[in-house]
Amino acid sequence: MTREVRHLIGGERVGTPTAVRENPARPGETVAVSAAADTDLAGLAVAAAQSAQPAWAATPAPARGSILTEAAALLLARADQVATDLTREEGKTLAEARGEVRRAVDILRFFGGEGWRANGQTLPSSLPDTFVYTKREPVGVVATITPWNFPIAIPAWKIAPALVSGNAVVLKPAELTPVSVWHLSEALREAGLPPGVLNVVYGDGAVAGRALVEDPRVGAVSFTGSVEVGQLIHAAVSARRARVQLEMGGKNPLVVLDDADPARAARIAAAGGYGLTGQACTATSRVICTPGIHDAFVDALLAEAARYQPGDGQSPGTLMGPVASAEQLAVDRSYLRIAADQGGQVLAGGAEPDGLRQSAAVVVDVKPDHRIATEEVFGPVIAVLRADDLDGAVAVANAVPFGLAAGIVTNDLRAAHRFADTVQAGVVKVNRPTSGLDLNVPFGGVKGSSTNTFREQGSVATEFYTWTKSVYMGVD
Ligand SMILES: NC(=O)C1=CN([C@@H]2O[C@H](COP(=O)(O)OP(=O)(O)OC[C@H]3O[C@@H](n4cnc5c(N)ncnc54)[C@H](OP(=O)(O)O)[C@@H]3O)[C@@H](O)[C@H]2O)C=CC1
């Protein structure tokens, strides 16, 4: 089945679908044909948002929230179809897609509930007979620009806090994955979201995305994607003194200490590194072993890599789907060549003969200054490094420009606490894969992974989409 995907502007579906998306697991099978916005159309979406926003902001927050809650119910009722479409357009396995759709449902529910908890403080005043309180007001029109790797969860975790806070939104999803956002926006529309409160423009990021970023009517831009594009967006949005939130790459380490069980450590590494085909900003891409466990861990990881055979995500039993695009596959393969050229040994991860498939890769003898140890690959590639002890492992873990997620496998409580205290990362996992986040927990990176300001997810996510007004009320 081919989906025809049109923009959503002022409550209407508009545009002529022209951009073809094929199933990465089944070359030649068209999943969707989507419309592509130019600069003028992106401007129309901003205008629609601008005219809808005041009435939306004046709607009681619980009523805004109840629309999100209703959209969650609608999405849940069609979750199987949405998950199948997600697998067909992005490639991840059906189990992974079902988990992601369920996560989007829960995100809508969570922020639906936030409508009842909207916020502010009462504070004592230094003046007599004066009542002081704060309230959080919506920024106005916000733009959200999202990647292909979590095509429904990331849009949901950006637009839900924006909407419940009283903003109107223009969303620009990744060109590779138009269908998931179509489902999300349909659920919100059917749930009663007023026209213009959520607008969706599909198309090329360098055209439609850029137009949103440069539009002076857009008060805040939230972006997830590559460092390169994130930096462009940061420069453009900061230049006009609007708000910008960036979640970008990672080079996430998993430290494995001598006391760990090698098989368990390898399962944790593989789930983080090969799950989702390694296409997560939180994916495990480096494992740093202390000397006593290195060889046993590598043997166990090779056994795990053999289990994660790439296949069609729609087939039962497939543990790892295809790579999402030919461009991404070329990146994965080029990093394996670079790793070998710099002295790494590629023990698993040979080229697959057909389709967009990359087998799970294990690279050993990697040194901290190798490119495979410092640059994001975004594929099922794990580089194994050595360190003398915990402090040495933390030093290696911290020796990259990124700081998104980091993990450790150990039974030593003291070592786990020391790691959590000293590793430079926004998310720390002990005896759990680096990827996989709870939707109610703040998420964001440090160093080059993020803007290091506002966090996403959890109640704090609304902070980016609101500002504080302080009111001094004299009552005498
Ligand atoms: N942290 C993460 O979760 C992700 C990281 N990445 C990293 O980025 C690499 C490339 O992936 P890719 O999908 O190309 O990521 P991009 O950063 O190019 O794309 C992310 C989003 O930004 C849009 N965009 C692209 N250029 C501009 C621009 N000039 N102005 C505004 N918006 C723009 C894209 O649109 P369009 O779809 O048209 O390109 C997409 O919606 C990956 O290999 C990976 O390393 C990628 C995805 C997610």
Ligand SMILES: O=C(O)CCC(=O)C(=O)O
């Ligand atoms: O690990 C996760 O659950 C989320 C990963 C993520 O945010 C991303 O890849 O952009």
